[in-house]
Amino acid sequence: MSLKSTDLAYAIFEKYYSDNHPARNILLTHSRLVRNKALEIADKHPELNANQQFLSEAAMLHDIGIFLTNAPEIGCHGEYPYICHGYLGREILEKEGLPHHALVCERHTGTGLSAEEIRMQKLPLPHRDMVPISIEEQIICFADTFFSKGIETEREKTPDEVKQTLKKYGTDKVEKFSKWCTIFL
Template identity: 35%
Template sequence: MIALTKKDALDLLKKYGADKRLMDHLWAVHDYAMEIAEKASCDRSLVEVGSLLHDIGRTRSHGIDHAIVGAEILRKEGVDERVVNIVERHIGAGLTPEEAEKLGLPPRDYVPKSIEEKIVCHADNLIGSSERISIKDTIKMASQKWSPSSVDRLIEMHFEVFKPDVVRVNEKMLKKACGDLKNVEKCLDGLLKGFDLLYRMRMENGITVEMFGQDSERAARYLEEKGVAAPA
């Protein structure tokens, strides 16, 4: 199996005739995936190569089978199976054998397993053609097209690939900001509605908020500046 470099990946894309539109998308996914990988415990070189090659199958097919076509291309080229798996398992939030069969694909397990597979898959979900899409808008669009279990995998993947920024809530100040604390989640939703992230709360010995996403660091600073939270 061949361990590819970034240059090798770009050479393969050139060999198979990737056009400008495809390359714009690949670079956008690459850039987002590398941002996520920078804070994750993962093989960054594998994320880099996998993100650049994830849609190589689109040089031959624009159908739902493009991930399988891409994997076939890379296997023919003798590429490292870890990269092949990134390519083969990046559709949606991954596909179970049952979901794959319903879509007319060979009924195999295409759900991302490694952290590198998940990072590339999720970065792809957060990119349109070449523009970034918020996780909330991505969930909204997925809910209209995907099965509930696939949407659940999308959300769980978000929590897995992003490193959280964690703050401890000042309940007195939060109550002042929101009027009451009968619904803490509604209060936090209002404070964080302009940020691209998802969050989780822990209610043990006070309120701790874990924020996951592109804007989590900025959101933590915002809550601290408003006096409603402090670093955990």
């Protein structure tokens, strides 16, 4: 599986994930599924005025930072905890001159993380809000919740399964996801 060679995401992806990188296929599959769901939402809801080109690129790049994390079950053997992949991806894409795409990386974890949550939970993240703001950020964040990386990479979770997963992070996460369901589904 590959991206279109004309795609901006392809050039960035190729720079960080060689053909023999152990996480390459998992990440490509996951990113493609998230992209497809995000574009499906944008097609279904033209009133949201989502930029589909940006959605496609940013969805394909939202997890670019996973190779820097320690997640051997998906082929990543970096030094950082997995939760750091968002802000690490932001740093990568900022260096690539893609500041808006970079924000998607940082803001896509779960339904987003506030600076207060990061401090209170003592997460190994910069103490700043990492919450999706733009409609494209929200769509990609929402689409991402339906797909895991690993054993069942290609299976789309149901909204109830996503809510069950989010429940352990707080009722506010479930409420935000439920609100998105009414807007995006």
